[in-house]
Amino acid sequence: MAEVSVQVTHTGSSRWRRRTAVYPTVTEALAAAGDGDVLVLAPGTYRENLVIDQAVTVRGPDPDLEGPARIAPDEGVPLVVRGSASVSRLRVEGRDITAPAVLVEASTPELTGLRIHTSSSVGVEVRGGARPTVRDLTVDNAAGGGVAVADGGGGIFEDCLLLATGQPGVSVRGPAHLRLSGCRVERADGAGLAVSGEGSAVDAAECRFDGVNGAGVRLSERATAHLTDCVVRRSTGDGVTLETDAVLSLSDSEVTDIPENALDLRSRSVLTLVRSQVLRFGRNGVSAWDPGTHADAHHCRIGGSTGDYPAVWVSDGATTVLEATRIEDVPDAVFVLDRGSRADVVDSEIVRVRGSAVSVSGGAAVRLEACRVREAATGVWFRDPGTGGSVTDCTIDDVTTGVIVSKDADPEIRGCTVTAPAEAGVYVSAGGRGTFVNTRVTGGRGYGFHVTEGCATSLERCRAERCARGGYVIAEGAARRTDCRGDEPVEAVVPAQPAAPPAVGGAPVAAGGAVAEEGRAAAGITAPARAARKPEPKPKPKPEQEPEPATESRPADEVLAELDSLVGLVGVKREVRALIDMIEVGRRRQKAGLKAASVRRHLVFTGSPGTGKTTVARLYGEILASLKVLERGHLVEVSRVDLVGEHIGSTALRTQEAFDRARGGVLFIDEAYALSPVDAGRDFGREAIDTLVKLMEDHRDEVVVIVAGYTEEMSRFLDTNPGVASRFSRTITFGDYSAEELLSIIEQQASDQEYSLGEGATEALLKHFAAIPRGPAFGNGRTARQTFESMVERHAGRVAQLADPSTEELSVLYPEDLPNPAG
Numbered sequence: 001m002a003e004v005s006v007q008v009t010h011t012g013s014s015r016w017r018r019r020t021a022v023y024p025t026v027t028e029a030l031a032a033a034g035d036g037d038v039l040v041l042a043p044g045t046y047r048e049n050l051v052i053d054q055a056v057t058v059r060g061p062d063p064d065l066e067g068p069a070r071i072a073p074d075e076g077v078p079l080v081v082r083g084s085a086s087v088s089r090l091r092v093e094g095r096d097i098t099a100p101a102v103l104v105e106a107s108t109p110e111l112t113g114l115r116i117h118t119s120s121s122v123g124v125e126v127r128g129g130a131r132p133t134v135r136d137l138t139v140d141n142a143a144g145g146g147v148a149v150a151d152g153g154g155g156i157f158e159d160c161l162l163l164a165t166g167q168p169g170v171s172v173r174g175p176a177h178l179r180l181s182g183c184r185v186e187r188a189d190g191a192g193l194a195v196s197g198e199g200s201a202v203d204a205a206e207c208r209f210d211g212v213n214g215a216g217v218r219l220s221e222r223a224t225a226h227l228t229d230c231v232v233r234r235s236t237g238d239g240v241t242l243e244t245d246a247v248l249s250l251s252d253s254e255v256t257d258i259p260e261n262a263l264d265l266r267s268r269s270v271l272t273l274v275r276s277q278v279l280r281f282g283r284n285g286v287s288a289w290d291p292g293t294h295a296d297a298h299h300c301r302i303g304g305s306t307g308d309y310p311a312v313w314v315s316d317g318a319t320t321v322l323e324a325t326r327i328e329d330v331p332d333a334v335f336v337l338d339r340g341s342r343a344d345v346v347d348s349e350i351v352r353v354r355g356s357a358v359s360v361s362g363g364a365a366v367r368l369e370a371c372r373v374r375e376a377a378t379g380v381w382f383r384d385p386g387t388g389g390s391v392t393d394c395t396i397d398d399v400t401t402g403v404i405v406s407k408d409a410d411p412e413i414r415g416c417t418v419t420a421p422a423e424a425g426v427y428v429s430a431g432g433r434g435t436f437v438n439t440r441v442t443g444g445r446g447y448g449f450h451v452t453e454g455c456a457t458s459l460e461r462c463r464a465e466r467c468a469r470g471g472y473v474i475a476e477g478a479a480r481r482t483d484c485r486g487d488e489p490v491e492a493v494v495p496a497q498p499a500a501p502p503a504v505g506g507a508p509v510a511a512g513g514a515v516a517e518e519g520r521a522a523a524g525i526t527a528p529a530r531a532a533r534k535p536e537p538k539p540k541p542k543p544e545q546e547p548e549p550a551t552e553s554r555p556a557d558e559v560l561a562e563l564d565s566l567v568g569l570v571g572v573k574r575e576v577r578a579l580i581d582m583i584e585v586g587r588r589r590q591k592a593g594l595k596a597a598s599v600r601r602h603l604v605f606t607g608s609p610g611t612g613k614t615t616v617a618r619l620y621g622e623i624l625a626s627l628k629v630l631e632r633g634h635l636v637e638v639s640r641v642d643l644v645g646e647h648i649g650s651t652a653l654r655t656q657e658a659f660d661r662a663r664g665g666v667l668f669i670d671e672a673y674a675l676s677p678v679d680a681g682r683d684f685g686r687e688a689i690d691t692l693v694k695l696m697e698d699h700r701d702e703v704v705v706i707v708a709g710y711t712e713e714m715s716r717f718l719d720t721n722p723g724v725a726s727r728f729s730r731t732i733t734f735g736d737y738s739a740e741e742l743l744s745i746i747e748q749q750a751s752d753q754e755y756s757l758g759e760g761a762t763e764a765l766l767k768h769f770a771a772i773p774r775g776p777a778f779g780n781g782r783t784a785r786q787t788f789e790s791m792v793e794r795h796a797g798r799v800a801q802l803a804d805p806s807t808e809e810l811s812v813l814y815p816e817d818l819p820n821p822a823g
Contacts, residue, residue: 174200242269291317339363607734610780631664
């Protein structure tokens with residue numbers, strides 16, 4: 001150890017004591033010092049465990065001018081403070097992961113400018129009723145926590161930096177009360193601030209919790225905290241988590257850039273949010289769960305979601321109040337679910353919502369008062385039995401559908417205006433109820449008020465103005481109207497149509513046979529807005545549209561001949577023929593009174609793009625129709641975007657709709673693996689898979705399902721979804737086309753379009769195809785088609801320069817017409 005010394009300045013009045021003295025160790029200096037004395041440590045390393053129990057001043061050198069005084073014992077606690085001392089400018093280094101670097105007990109010291117670089121259980125531990133004042137502290141402790149306060153401890157920590165801690169940056173366990181001011185916690189593990197236990201409390205002002213591996217702030221077990229002008233950002237878990245009767249008030253603060261829930265409340269916790277911003281969150285901005293859990297937000301901003309989840313989620317009996325709050329740029333704004341759950345939204349604004357601004361389901365209730373909704377797919381949706389509440393004096397502008405009431409939901413809508421909806425202003429379907437008083441729909445491109453058969457709705461003093469498809473389209477007996485007006489001479493009434501088949505989500509066929517666009521909105525599917533047209537003065541009900549007749553099936557031999565004519569695909573043709581033979585023989589055995597082997601007709605197609613998967617699926621459907629296995633044999637092609645909705649519930653409806661369109665034919669799901677991404681989490685693709693599996697089981701003889709995609713991705717998809725894999729009889733692999741097969745495709749296209757290949761073109765094409773890299777981007781048949789189109793285009797540019805080209809010159813393609821190789 002380098003030579004060190006401690007100078008002690010004695011301030012006592014005893015004459016026998018010298019005014020100053022120098023000691024070789026801090027321990028000796030402390031033994032000689034009395035209350036009021038000043039100890040100044042020279043630069044160097046002190047391998048001592050210091051215990052300060054006097055009211056002394058212990059000061060290190062100026063580290064910028066002289067180098068630090070390092071307190072670095074081999075084991076144990078480097079620094080214990082039990083007196084009202086003033087300790088400053090020391091560097092503390094601990095090596096014992098079972099002990100703190102600095103321990104403050106039963107005292108009120110001042111600690112200033114300490115630099116703790118340690119591998120200890122915690123940087124600073126405060127206990128036993130201690131109340132230190134700590135300023136300009138730095139803790140770097142990868143092995144443990146930053147600051148821990150417990151056992152009646154407390155104190156004030158100002159302008160402190162706690163970074164790269166292996167446990168929570170600040171931990172408070174009750175009973176204890178800590179004040180933080182101007183502190184920063186960065187890259188802590190577990191939580192930036194963790195408060196737990198009866199009697200634990202934290203007051204924090206101008207603090208920042210950044211880059212925490214876990215929750216930015218976590219309160220539990222009756223803990224309380226007040227955070228003012230604080231920032232929580234870039235945590236890997238939730239921004240703020242409250243559990244088990246925790247209480248938090250967050251004022252003038254920000255919770256931003258959170259991959260999970262920005263604010264998550266459970267188990268009777270209470271949150272008060274005032275003048276704060278909740279931005280850029282991956283899941284919910286505010287999520288409240290369980291009876292007794294409550295969130296209040298006043299004059300706040302919530303928005304900029306980076307995921308596919310509602311901004312505010314209230315479920316399992318929780319309650320929420322949003323007052324003078326703005327929600328913007330989110331997939332869905334406010335979702336209230338389950339009996340006992342409630343949201344009160346007052347004087348708030350909800351704008352730029354891809355799905356529903358407010359969705360209420362499962363027996364929940366909502367109160368909207370003096371709110372403004374703009375640019376959303378659905379303004380307010382009351383979904384199912386027991387769901388209700390009120391919407392009063394609200395405006396809903398520039399949405400697809402203003403208000404939806406379905407499945408026995410029974411809200412009261414009073415004094416509201418829906419302006420410029422793309423579809424219906426008010427849509428009541430599937431037995432929905434509801435009372436609409438002084439409700440106005442104006443400037444819509446669909447219906448004003450659309451009420452379908454089987455509903456029980458009350459309309460009082462409502463108005464419909466300039467609605468392109470009619471002001472009131474109401475099934476017979478579905479609504480009671482009192483003093484309602486519109487700008488049409490006669491209000492349209494659609495007679496009951498019991499024979500009308502359901503369309504999307506139970507929406508019936510409207511007058512004229514067209515499926516109501518509002519049904520699509522109810523299913524969470526935003527249809528493109530149509531150009532407005534003038535309302536007809538006297539719309540007349542038209543006969544129900546007859547279902548589209550099934551087209552006459554081609555004979556199986558004819559379809560098989562077309563399959564055989566496809567270039568390549570030898571293995572594919574063999575597999576399809578074997579399956580067809582099994583089905584045909586089974587059909588004949590049944591006809592002869594024999595048992596037929598059960599043949600699952602659903603297939604998995606794997607391979608690269610452009611290998612003919614869609615074409616073979618279409619022919620397969622036609623063959624099954626010709627064998628009377630399927631009614632029509634038509635092909636409905638979909639992908640993830642057609643099946644997965646923007647919010648909970650819409651995915652099942654979309655999947656059901658796609659399946660219904662495919663009844664009697666083939667449902668072809670391209671890139672099916674996208675329904676189950678590797679990092680799925682709460683991805684709605686799982687809902688599509690579950691719905692599809694049930695439909696396949698319930699309607700096994702009505703629809704053939706083919707899932708397709710890249711070989712490796714489809715293998716993973718089936719491995720991780722055994723319920724799906726068990727529904728498919730076999731996997732057919734489509735290999736890449738060889739250069740010779742690609743040449744054959746071009747020769748076919750040339751013949752069909754009255755072109756021919758001139759001298760040298762065949763060889764040039766073979767070389768061209770052989771040189772193309774066969775990576776994931778290789779298009780197979782698509783590449784052949786694009787090559788042929790490029791040759792025709794280059795040929796046209798060449799021949800156009802000829803004054804009087806001959807027939808041969810107009811129809812022969814030469815090597816110079818080939819596109820230049822990539823790169």
